[in-house]
Amino acid sequence: MAHTQREIERKYEADDGGLPDLTGAAGIATVRDEGISDLDATYYDTVDRRLAEASITLRCRTGGSDAGWHLKFPVAPGVRDEIRAPLSEGVPADLAALVRSRVRGAELVPLVRLRSRRAVCHLLDADGGLLAEASVDAVRAERLTGEGGRTEWSEIEIELAEGGDPAFLDRVEKRLRKAGVRPSASASKLARALQETAPAAEAAPGEKQGQRSAGPPVTAGDHVLAYLRTQRDAVVAFDPAVRRDLPDAVHDLRVATRRLRGVLRSSAKVLDRTVTDPLRAELKWLAGELGADRDREVLTERLTAAVADLPDSLVVGPVGTRLDTWDRSARAGTRHGVLAALDSDRYLALLDALDALLADPPLRPAAARKPGKVIAKAVRKDFKKLSSLVGQALDLPPGQERDGVLHEARKKAKRTRYTAEAAAPAVGKRAEDLARALKSLQGLLGDHQDSVMARDTLRDLADQAHAAGESAFTYGLLYGREERRAERADDALPELWASIARATAL
Numbered sequence: 465m466a467h468t469q470r471e472i473e474r475k476y477e478a479d480d481g482g483l484p485d486l487t488g489a490a491g492i493a494t495v496r497d498e499g500i501s502d503l504d505a506t507y508y509d510t511v512d513r514r515l516a517e518a519s520i521t522l523r524c525r526t527g528g529s530d531a532g533w534h535l536k537f538p539v540a541p542g543v544r545d546e547i548r549a550p551l552s553e554g555v556p557a558d559l560a561a562l563v564r565s566r567v568r569g570a571e572l573v574p575l576v577r578l579r580s581r582r583a584v585c586h587l588l589d590a591d592g593g594l595l596a597e598a599s600v601d602a603v604r605a606e607r608l609t610g611e612g613g614r615t616e617w618s619e620i621e622i623e624l625a626e627g628g629d630p631a632f633l634d635r636v637e638k639r640l641r642k643a644g645v646r647p648s649a650s651a652s653k654l655a656r657a658l659q660e661t662a663p664a665a666e667a668a669p670g671e672k673q674g675q676r677s678a679g680p681p682v683t684a685g686d687h688v689l690a691y692l693r694t695q696r697d698a699v700v701a702f703d704p705a706v707r708r709d710l711p712d713a714v715h716d717l718r719v720a721t722r723r724l725r726g727v728l729r730s731s732a733k734v735l736d737r738t739v740t741d742p743l744r745a746e747l748k749w750l751a752g753e754l755g756a757d758r759d760r761e762v763l764t765e766r767l768t769a770a771v772a773d774l775p776d777s778l779v780v781g782p783v784g785t786r787l788d789t790w791d792r793s794a795r796a797g798t799r800h801g802v803l804a805a806l807d808s809d810r811y812l813a814l815l816d817a818l819d820a821l822l823a824d825p826p827l828r829p830a831a832a833r834k835p836g837k838v839i840a841k842a843v844r845k846d847f848k849k850l851s852s853l854v855g856q857a858l859d860l861p862p863g864q865e866r867d868g869v870l871h872e873a874r875k876k877a878k879r880t881r882y883t884a885e886a887a888a889p890a891v892g893k894r895a896e897d898l899a900r901a902l903k904s905l906q907g908l909l910g911d912h913q914d915s916v917m918a919r920d921t922l923r924d925l926a927d928q929a930h931a932a933g934e935s936a937f938t939y940g941l942l943y944g945r946e947e948r949r950a951e952r953a954d955d956a957l958p959e960l961w962a963s964i965a966r967a968t969a970l
Contacts, residue, residue: 468708471536471546471623474633475648476640478618482600483585484643490635491589495598498584503527505578507654508555510570511609515563518701521654522555522563522572528582535559537704541651542633547708561807565703568812576657577606587622587636594625595632605657613661619648681889684838685831688731689822691886695724696818703806706754714761714802718754721747724818726882730842736826743821746814753805757798759917764791766918770942778941781934786925835890843887843895846880850902854961862954867916870957874909877902901964908960912953915946922946 486492505525509515515522519538525531533549533556549556555572563572580601587596604616622636637647650656681687698720705713725747728740764787771783805811825831830838853873860866881902887895926939 468545468547469626470539471544472542472628472630472633473621473623474542474637475650475652476620476622476645477648478600478620478645481643482583483598483620484640484645486587486598486636486639489639490595490632492587492595492636493590494588494592496586496588498586498597501528501582501584503578503580503582505580506574506608507576507578507657508572509575510567511573512570513575513658514566514570516575516654516658518566519651519655520563520566521652522559523654524551526551533559535562537562562704562707564806564812565700565815568816574608576654576661577608578653578657579604579606580653595628596625596636597623599623601653603653603657605653605661607657607661611663613663615657615660617656617660619653620645681835683831684833684835684890685734685825685827687835687839687890688727688734688831688886689825690889691727692724692818693822695720695727696815696822699724699818700815706802707806709799714754714758718751718758721751721754722878723882723885725751726879727886729879730846730883730886733830733838733842734828735821735831736828739821739826743814743817746810746817750805750811750814753801757795757802760791760794760798762914763917763921764794766914767921767942770918770945771938774938774941778938780937781929783938786929786934790921790925839887839890840895843880843883843891843898846876846883847898850876850880851965854957858958858961862951867912870909871913871916874906874913877906877909881906898964905960905964908953908956912950915950915953918946919943 485495487495503525504527505523507521507523509522521534521536523534525534530548532551535547535549536544537547538544547559547562549559560567560572580603583600585598586594587598589595599621600618601621602616602618605614607613620640622633624630624633648656650659681690699717702713702717702720706717725744728735728744728747731740767787771779771787850873853869853876857866857869857873860869881899884895884899884902888899922939922943926936926943929939930936
């Protein structure tokens with residue numbers, strides 16, 4: 465079974481002097497020798513190095529205290545999440561799933577073998593607590609594909625103990641620099657091995673389908689494609705976070721999917737709709753699959769907070785337990801649906817179609833024009849439709865029909881906001897201001913819609929409680945509070961919309 469730990473470390477060039485004496489630096493009372501280990505790691509990737517280009521490493525290592533499979537995702541410079549699995553024949557299925565959005569249908573093959581003789585020291589505080597592990601590695605690297613180049617080097621690695629303060633590494637580095645030790649130019653052993661064993665004809669990272677634009681955006685088409693590329697990259701990057709069930713990962717992936725769909729929709733003058741419409745349909749499918757899990761997550765957070773906000777005397781019966789049971793039951797189904805979608809061939813086909821669009825975009829004549837007018841016109845068109853929906857809602861009395869129109873206005877506000885965000889690099893501050901204003905509108909309408917959903921759920925929970933012989937008092941109380949929240953959103957809408965309409969000058 466795979467498990468995850470946060471790895472915070474720094475690497476340095478090592479000379480014949482090895483590790484300088486760190487005793488007395490950064491609260492280090494003792495440097496304890498832990499002996500020497502021989503490590504043998506084989507790194508896996510696609511032949512065209514899709515994982516390495518994303519600074520992701522997948523290896524199978526023997527020797528040392530943590531033999532097994534290790535999959536590392538970058539978090540920040542010097543910080544990675546390492547997901548471990550036991551030794552096995554072939555890449556473990558749960559690790560392979562985490563890189564599926566990048567690997568697609570390609571095979572993971574042995575790419576580089578690194579053999580290291582590691583001299584380990586533990587850096588301890590005055591109480592004998594572990595502050596960090598310091599090692600000096602003598603590395604021999606061998607490329608396992610192509611011409612099979614070889615290289616070797618030595619490096620110092622300082623890895624922070626679990627739960628340690630990252631500022632400790634700053635203080636250690638200060639001592640190392642005084643001793644003449646300099647940070648490594650490579651972010652990882654694999655990156656250095658790939659660089660130093662590369663055949664002369666090997667393509668540089670990014671020189672593949674849809675990976676990188678030729679330069680800064682100039683035309684309307686350039687700006688649209690740059691935005692689409694960013695969102696495509698976000699979908700690929702958030703995929704493993706969703707599979708790992710990280711906080712807000714489903715939301716982030718869903719937003720990237722919606723941004724893609726929204727900008728494809730608003731870019732009909734720039735990109736041929738006969739190509740983009742099928743893509744939009746598939747993005748709508750994916751957003752729908754993600755939506756149920758995200759909606760459940762938001763609703764659970766809302767109702768849990770509402771119960772916690774009540775005095776104990778007003779929580780009658782096992783309200784918290786019933787809410788937890790509802791959440792677990794709903795989550796089991798929605799989580800299964802999300803993973804099934806990400807594991808489907810349909811999803812991989814969508815990712816491939818996005819790559820193909822970016823590699824060979826179906827540009828229309830307007831794509832070659834200056835971006836300001838072309839893109840601003842698309843924003844104005846979306847805003848006009850949003851204005852019509854908001855006006856229609858304001859003319860309706862409170863009730864189910866108005867709730868429905870406000871929900872449609874909320875969705876349109878999102879799409880218009882995404883169009884404005886995409887337009888900002890070309891249009892400038894006006895588009896930025898509009899996107900910011902629409903985010904406020906989206907928040908207000910979202911709170912109203914969440915209240916509608918919360919009331920529906922509270923009604924169901926009350927029915928279940930009543931059928932079980934429990935009091936439904938608390939659910940009714942929460943229902944009334946949700947009604948008032950919706951009323952406050954209704955009351956605030958006219959003034960907020962008027963301010964947005966006055967400020968709009970695209």
